[in-house]
Amino acid sequence: MDPNSGLLPPLSRACSHLAEPCMEGERSPAPREKGRDSPFAWSPGPSSTFADPDWFWDENIQAKRARVETIVQGMCLSPHALALGPGNAGARDGAYCAEKARERKRKQSLPMQQGPLKPGPVGDHGSRKGGPRVREQLHQLKQQLRHLQKHILQAAEPRDAAQDPGGSETDQGPLRVKQRKGCGSRPWAMDSDHYQGSRADLSWEEEHRASEVECQSDEPRFLPCGARALLEILRKELTGAVAQAVDSVLQKVLTDPPGHLTQLGRSFQGLVPEGRSEPSPPERGACKDLFPLATLPRRAQPQTGVPLRNLSLAKSLDPPRHPVSLRMIPRSYQGPPANCPLTAPSHIQGNQILGQLLGHGPSGHWSSSLSHDSSSQSHPSSEPALRPWGAVKLRPSVLSQQQYALPFTSPRLERLPLLPSVKMEPGGQQAAPDVLPFPSEGLNPGHLKKAKLMFFFTRYPSSNLLKAYFPDVQFNRCITSQMIKWFSNFREFYYIQMEKFARQAISDGVTNPKMLVVLRDSELFRALNMHYNKGNDFEVPDCFLEVASLTLQEFFRAVSAGKDSDPSWKKPIYKIISKLDSDIPEIFKSSSYPQELFRN
């Protein structure tokens, strides 16, 4: 009986849509290793301090402390814990005997080949020589900014005073922070109805942006036409100047590592530690081969028309999603990681940054081009909060949730998570090296959420990658392994779902795995989306659907081939899937990213 006919209805539960049963040929999953991590790429954020001897010590101390803490914690939690130490053969044996009865099916082998992580303190080859210069430029830039702001202030002041006599105190507290940051922003911030109370609690960046917002919306109101015009002009000037400056700074930064400039956009991201962004040609090619299905969601097809035009993540802040169906991607696609929408000319990035500085949210929506995606878009119009940098309501959500966070931003602890570019030179002279005494931040729900979203792009993130994408987290062993554990849990859920639906498809009579495609309206997708993207405030990238489809198919094949009798039957699947990680959009590197997104 032809499954294709009878199956659609039941099938669409999980997957849907028939694929052209195209050649079943062996699609070799490219046994080659992917070389996921290049140990050398230097990482922005915390890790870039690797070169710093101080940092190294700090790290040691931190690690030790973390271990001690862990031990102490363990003692508190379970008095027996000690007996279970790794070295305790006795306890082990006991456990083993008990375990034996169950005839466990360990013994599964198959190295997950979690790429060589060589974060080594040595890593980070130079390429920071431009540091001081850059810093200087930034400093100048900031001063410039302040200067201009003063002008604007002066223009606005008279009215301000009249309008809000008491408003100026609002900043007293945070002001020092701001000044310290060299960005002394808006001492004139006022109209503080919503902010006044909480302002003191805001982290610098939030507050900064908050005041930006306020100013933007309020300033003009108080000004006479002439002043307003002046203001406009000033603003433009400022915009231009800053943009230019940022641009040149970026240029410097980008051009610093010699020879790495070929892909501008990438190089911006090139600070990514993960060598995997530079997949060896065959891998990506293999990736392509893995999707011979001409099947991908028909709905998704239209998007393929929007392929790799280097989606300037800045311009429209387009999407952290993968506009391409892999099969469209030519081999050359390894050049710029087609997968990633991050390639953007530096000037665009610069403008984006500028946008932040000035509090302009980007106008674009993330989810523009996909919205016509008929049924799959269950809520095309309700795709709201997807402006990563949007100047929207800000809330000290981070602070309030952090376990160890200080109630007020410490002058030294405050980071500037606004711009990846700024974070790039963290250790700087400013105050960084001695930030150490402060406890690590711990992971908060925001981090978890972010991690879940990242799962759409990467199922097997290396710890280096995590470090790069959670710049606001002080990584130590515990934190790292906790986060890794998260992903392990994510995977677990993911694979369980896959297996479940694969079996279901089998029992539904499906015979051709290629018919299994995960679409946005399929039940499987909903299950996954529910798990990783509760609230559906993030648009799941297409690449994830493709990987999911593939995973489903692999499970289908394995199960229907009866391989599941082998205890380690899943391993090969894991191996395949582990090679399908995509690059994660740059925005994720912003430590404030998800907070804004989910803030609502």
Added chain:
DNA sequence: ATGGCTCCTG
């Protein structure tokens, strides 16, 4: 010895 992964359990 350590880090990472899976599986299992709560």
Added chain:
DNA sequence: CAGGAGCCAT
């Protein structure tokens, strides 16, 4: 999701 255990690779 965290803990714990076992396996594996480095």
